[in-house]
Amino acid sequence: MSDADQIETVDTPQSAPVLQTLGSIVGLQHVLTGDDDRAFFSQDVFAQGKTALAVVQPHTTEELADVVKAVTSSGIAVFPRGGGMSYTDGYLPSVEKAIVMDTSCMNKILEINEEDMYVTVQPGVTWAELDRALEVKGCRTPFWGPFSGRFATVGGSMSQNAVSFGSGTAGPAGDSVIGFEIVTANGDVLKTGSGGSEFGVPFFRHYGPDLTGLFVGDAGALGVKAAITLRLIKRLPVIMSLSYNFENFDALARAMCAVAREDVATEAYGMDPVLNETSLGRAEETPVTAKLMSLLAVGRAGRGPIDSLRQMSRVVMAGTSVFKNVEFTAHFSLEGLDRAAAKAKATRLRQAADPHGTEIANTVPQVFRAMPFQAMNNIILHPTGMRWVPCHGILPFSHVMPFHEELKSLYESYAEKMQRHKVIKATMYTTTINGFLYEPIFYWEDQRELFHERVMDAEVLQHMTEYEPNPEGRALVLEMKNTIIDVFHKHGAIHLQCGKVYPLLRNRNSAAVAVLRRVKDQVDPDNLMNPGALGL
Structure with missing residues (x-):
């Protein structure tokens, strides 16, 4: 998109006035109408939606609200997009008259409050960016990102809900959020949590009915997230990792469930034989420079020079052998205030897992924690x-x-x-x-x-x-x-x-479905916010 005085119209002449209006709100260069851009933003990892009329990139809550109001008042649907890592048609246009709302330019960390222990970000901040900013302050969010966090955004993950880092003990992404600022279909800004009053501070989620929870996992069907406030916790300085091999799925499942009941592993993930073989292929094809980066990251994660050398030596010695001669594998990470606390958790983990499998080199979880967002x-x-x-x-x-x-x-x-x-x-x-x-x-x-x-x-x-x-x-x-x-x-x-794939409403309690539909009617009466998402 060039800085021309006029935006090139696409598909229908009727779209021209609204596209010009959007250009006046966000700047012409942030209204993308090229064929490649429209095609790219209208597909996800798996599927292709209907090609959007344009892609709009707001930078502020005010711009976002003005854009949503201008689009919906023209009878055009809004499809909010985060980092684009969906595979469930999450943001794919389901109608011909569609605008994709690309939130990647809303990428500022608005506040890190170490006293009241919360952080507020715009929706386009990636989990990798947030983690870097919080690491230097010695804190993190309880859930701190999916494996795709180099691209996945905080706003997208809250609209999708997600698990990965921290989820073993902290639950999915939505369990770490305190409050939202949501732009609804008419351009209103709805605030949830304790920050939703004139003198409110966004430090606590619960004050009466939990409005925040309504917008977790909503796929943008109830509005576009303009700001997200998350709880902060202190980073624990000691990280330990353990890995196991199991002869069959039954043993793996019993071990992973037993470990989960102990509530000690911040991350717990397993792989079947095919995925282990695939991971071996990836490891062997990884360029030398990338392998060195992984090794250095493991070293930096050590608790001192001696420990760093010890950890790096173990990774080198294990090499890709961790993916060879194994069947079903599981990998666990745990944290402690000191080495004694971490070892106590590791003891409980081993007591849960040892009856079912054999402990192996812990290279996989070490590298994942050292370089979490690849x-x-x-x-x-x-x-x-x-x-x-x-x-x-x-x-x-x-x-x-x-x-x-x-x-x-x-x-x-x-x-x-x-x-x-x-x-x-x-x-x-x-x-x-x-x-x-x-x-x-x-x-x-x-x-x-x-x-x-x-x-x-x-x-x-x-x-x-x-x-x-x-x-x-x-x-x-x-x-x-x-x-x-x-x-x-x-x-x-x-x-x-859930996106447009999983059957959220199938066989659900009819009274609950009726409430959800009424909420949708209140915030989006014309069904122009990601129509089709959640089955609505």
């Missing part, structure tokens, strides 16, 4: 270049094995089709407080999209295979995803990042 090269494509998409469900511990057995039967019924259409499966597992997140992952040979070309490093892409289009494989993956979601539903699973 490039998306390691996530959104298979090392060979195959396409990637996961789905997930969070199950009560008692439902994990019945779900797993039914899923095994389902995979057996699809085995011939998967082989024919070049689809392979893997699985990742996570525990978050008292829930077991089961995440089937699919890889299949298929062409890359513009999304991958923009998000991944060109140097990495040039070493990957470029596959021919495989619509049959893509359709099979979609069919299997939807079938697995049905199985999750049958076993009482819940989902994060």
Whole structure:
């Protein structure tokens, strides 16, 4: 987009006046109407939505409110976008008359209050940026980001809800938020939590009914997040990591559930044999410079020169062998005020895990904690270049094995089709407080999209295979995803990042659904805020 006096109109002449209005609010250079920009912002990791009329990039709450009001008053729908790491159609336009609201330019940390222990950020701040700012002050948020936190934004994660770093003991992202500033469909700014009054300070979430919770995991269907306030906690100085190998899934699940009940592991995640093999491929293909960066990061995380050398030596000695000759693996991180406190937690963890598996080198969790937010090269494509998409469900511990057995039967019924259409499966597992997140992952040979070309490093892409289009494989993956979601539903699973994929309203209590619909009608009476999200 150039700094021309007029914005190039797209699709319909009727869109021209509103695009000019948006240009006057945010600046012409922040209204993107080029074909590539509109296509990129209208797709996610897996799918392509309808191509938006334009992409708008506000910088302030005032600009955001003015943009939303101008767009919706013209009968055009708003689709809020954070870091773009969705795979559930979260921000994908579902109607022809659509504007994508790119919040990446709202990227300021507004306040770090070390006395009252909260931090307020704009929605486009990434978790990596927030972590760097808080690290120097010796604090962090209880949940402090997903694995994709180099790109994933605080606003996007709150709209999706997410788990990863800190989730073992602190729960998902929404459990760490205190309050929001939300721009609703008519341009009003709604404030939640203790900061929502004239003399309020945003230090506490609860004051009467929990309005903050309404906007956690809403996929932007109830409004656009303009500011997010999160609770702060002190960083504990000692970090310990443990890893285990298990002969089968049953042993892994029993161990991970037992450890979760002890409430000692800030992170707990597991991998099946296919994912371990995939991780080996990634490790062997990682450039030497990146390996050195990982090693130095492990060293910096040490508690002094001697400890740093010891940790680095262990990583070097283990190398990629941690992914060889293993079946199902689980990796745990824990924190302590001092070494004695951390060792006491490690003892409890071992007591829970030892009956089920064998302790192995802890290289994986060490590197993950030392370099928590890595490039998306390691996530959104298979090392060979195959396409990637996961789905997930969070199950009560008692439902994990019945779900797993039914899923095994389902995979057996699809085995011939998967082989024919070049689809392979893997699985990742996570525990978050008292829930077991089961995440089937699919890889299949298929062409890359513009999304991958923009998000991944060109140097990495040039070493990957470029596959021919495989619509049959893509359709099979979609069919299997939807079938697995049905199985999750049958076993009482819940989902994060509902977007337009997970069946939030299916078989829900009718009174609760009625309340949710009334809330939607109040804040978005014309259904112009991410229509279709949450099934609304």
